[in-house]
Amino acid sequence: MRRHVTTLEDLRAVVGHPTPPAANKVKDRLSDAQRDWLAHSPLGFVATTDADGRLDVSPKGDPPGFVHVLDDTTIAIPERPGNKRVDGFVNVLQRPRVGTVFLIPGRGDTLRINGTARIMADADYFDAMAVGGKRPILALEIDVDEVFFHCAKAFLRSDAWKPETWDPTAVPSVAKLAKAIKPDLSDQQLDEYYAEENMRKILY
Incomplete structure (x- = not known):
């Protein structure tokens, strides 16, 4: 039997309501702990949408600390040479809202940052994002609207960090x-x- 969830009331009837700590954990600027997380994260994912609402999620990775923190409300993600499709960047030109998730291998919790993005062809911080002397070709600069830590349940359920399951x-x-x-x-x-x-x- 198929039963669709079509209203907020239907949804809440199934999952219930978040606890006050979960409901109130979203902030609009980076804390020291969140800055530290970004300093140790080598991998993230960026979600974008185009003008028609079609989605793209793209992985981004470099040595730990690849995300450049400009200040408490602004981050920049370097772009390296690839297959030149740049689906996410094309989407940002149409709809600048983005969602991101940043991981630290071995940790189940993640850092989520949502905000408004712009594409930078150069900036004074590009030198700080160089790897092996190679500057990024672009950067996705994001104004932070929402930032919060996400719990580890998905990684615990999947055992993603257990090599014996790979x-x-x-x-x-x-x-x-x-x-x-x-x-x-x-x-x-x-x-x-x-x-x-x-x-x-x-x-x-």
């Missing part, structure tokens, strides 16, 4: 998956291109 060979390799979009390349060429050693050469 099985990266359960699905085809990235080279095999890429065959569908690069049929002109041989299996050997794809394996060589997507090998970690080669990919690391073109990260920056």
Whole structure:
């Protein structure tokens, strides 16, 4: 039997109401603890929408502390060379509202920051975001509207940080998956291109 949730009343009847600490934890500026989290996070995800409401979520990663904190209400995320699709950046030009999640490997809790973004082609802090002498090609600068820590339940349920649960060979390799979009390349060429050693050469 299928039963849709179509109203806020329906939703609350199922999940209930948040406790006061959960309801009131959202702030509009970074705390010292949240700044410290960003200083140790090597990985985040940025969610955007286009003018028609279509969504994109893009991972962003660099050495820990890759997110540059300009002040308590502004952060910047560096952009590195990629496949040039820049779906998220195209979306920001249409709708600047973004949602982000930042992780620290081994930790189940995460930091969520929502706000209004703009695309920077250069700024005085680009040098501070250089890796191996390579400055970012762009930066996504975000004015913080909402910031809060999110609990660890999803990571506890999934056991995501337990290596004994990992099985990266359960699905085809990235080279095999890429065959569908690069049929002109041989299996050997794809394996060589997507090998970690080669990919690391073109990260920056």
